[in-house]
Amino acid sequence: MHFKILSIYSLALALVLSSCSGKKEEEKTVYENTKFTKNKENTVHLTEKQAQSVGITTTTIQDRNMEKLVRLNGKAEIAPSHISSLSSIMGGHIKSITVINGSHFSKGQVLAIVEDPQFIQLQQDYLVTKAQLEAARLNFNRQKDLNTSKASSDKTMQTAQADYSTLNATLKGLEEKLRIIGISVKGLNTGNIRSKINVYAPFTGFVSKILVNNGQYINPADTLFELINPAGLLLELKVFENDINDVKVGQEIVVYNNQNPDVKSNAKIVSIVPSIETGGSATAVARLSSVNSDFVKGMYINAEVNISSRNTQGLPNEAVVSFENKNYVFEDLGKSNYKMIPVTTGISDDQFTEVIKADFLKEKKIVQKGAYGLLMMLKNKAE
Template structure:
């Protein structure tokens, strides 16, 4: 190889090595710059005016006994056994209706009045049979006396006994029919026969539906009202899949509606449906410990169950902020500089949130009031 060729080769090698070295230096500079930017995007620097405006305060991790609060939501329903269809024992024309849809009523209250001539006939049959029975009783006693002195035959006595027994059975049957339609047979006489009967409420509750109107002729099979007994009120609550193992039959819960969230009522879980729906939840059925007239069928409600009490590390709930389905806290680095740090949270309530694997945060100052404002400042800065 000639000297000239050696020189050209050496020069090319130097240029190649120089080019590679420059590229590595450039890549290193870009990497360090990117790394710095990513790190810088997790911190925010405030001015004195900003700190004052936000009202920023700090706190430290603390130990506290906590209970997991499972939140439920659902609707109010009525057990099928407590929804009743009310009919008239006997047919007739509706003379009056004394309630409207939604009316509350007490047991024994007159809900409607039905009129028909057959009621008159039933009372008349009772009074006639009652009179015949008295006559048959006197005849039976007379035949007994005559038979004792052999003045009448045994056959005559037996006929008298059969007549009395037949009329007595007929009278008892008529008396029971009168009782069912609300007429006291004991106080019935020829001067107080009436053509109307009352339809009474069988329990205390409220009217769900009225299915008749004044003047309508109804048969015994026709439903006049649909009645709801509030003692059968049930709460159908959704339990999400990750909370299912924490909810048990027999647990006491607090329930409330959206209109009055401060007024909470006690209830008890009486049933759990052993299946997961497409939405990732199951159903829990609860019953109120005491009746609450504010709860009506179809109303949306919320529930809370406290479970799994434990001693744990945590922070005030306002220290924890959420962004894109992840939880963060802000660490006070000093000199008005704050760093956003991801954390894993456990159980929580309105005032305190458990921080899992939080040993590295002990003794560090954590932002309490103003954490959300820092998140907004940080994200606006990143944008």
């Protein structure tokens, strides 16, 4: 009985060992006899079996005419020069507010109504001064006629002239004050004096903030509204370091927001901040070619920049491999030996990748098909 149990355990152990041995043989087949030149960890040697399995082909550096599409993202902001604080010229109580936050308004539209007795007094002063001026004008003309016939003294005429000039200046000042608060003196009489004035929109735009409420007393220095002029909308876009040399002031770009990605608008880059931020990007500032109400302050924006085609040197995409944020190609040294070479890449399309300063590769045979497999062999050997 004990002998049978022992036999069963022996059989199970043999099966486990056989399974482990099979896995090791399978792994050995994958990287069988992969050799690295001593002290040259960037060089790999393939056996004949591996070379047939990978099916390596080679190419050479080529002159290409390539275009580049740079994709950017960022946010819509408003230039400080196009954010306005609106106040009332004169103090008073807020009688009514005709807009809410986010409201669109047109230039000249009434945004609020302010009421105060001083508006009545100002109109009254104007009408009284106007009547006094007319009396002073008549008196001045009479004194001039009398002075001509020496029926009145020069002093009397000069006094009449001074009174007329003083009242005329006072009237002009009152007229200007009324104009500023939106009351026209044309047609103003004792029958249409009003206690309310309107606060008008100075341009067409949007209400960003309302800082008052009905019934509140305001002083002339108090801000009633913060207004946004959409003509000052700016698009602040991130440009990564690899693309910074391709994005220029004056370039036309296409922009769209995430809500309507199929609806695209034209814009132009107006400035580039000459510094690289912590995240490895610079900021390009663009302005819409025409005012578009679909874009508002704080909205996330996407943009596309088509870089003009240029003659450059490149390789097929599969010949360039990436590892730990660096790019490499493999040179065919002959006799199934391959050397990994770091390269700096530029623009790319669906077939080719630009290699910057590629003259040192001109006489070399570069692995095309199989480059990624060689990279994996080097990586696994290193691990």
